[in-house]
Amino acid sequence: MSFDNQVRQLTSANINEIETHYYAAIETEHGSGEHWILMTVLDKYGFRTNSPTKAVEVADQIIVLWYTLHSQKGT
DSSP, X not given: OOHHHHHHTOOHHHHHHHHHHHHHHHTSOXXXXXXXXXXXXXXXXXXXXXXXXXXXXXXXXXXXXXXXXXXXXXX
C-alpha cells in the first residue's frame, strides 16, 4: 500500500493521536521518551521508523498530507 493510501485511511482520531505525540516529541529533547512513544504510535498505524529523528520526519509528513487530503474533500 502506498504512503498516500495509508495516510488516507487514518481517521481524525488516529491523526489526533499522532499529532499529540508528534508535538510532545518536538517539544522535548531528542531521544526523550516522547520520541519512542511516537515511534510506537506510528508503528501501530503501519508506519515503521528506525530512529526518533525519522519518526518525527514521518509524523510531520503524515500530518501535512492528511490535512491536505481532507481539505480537498470539500472542494
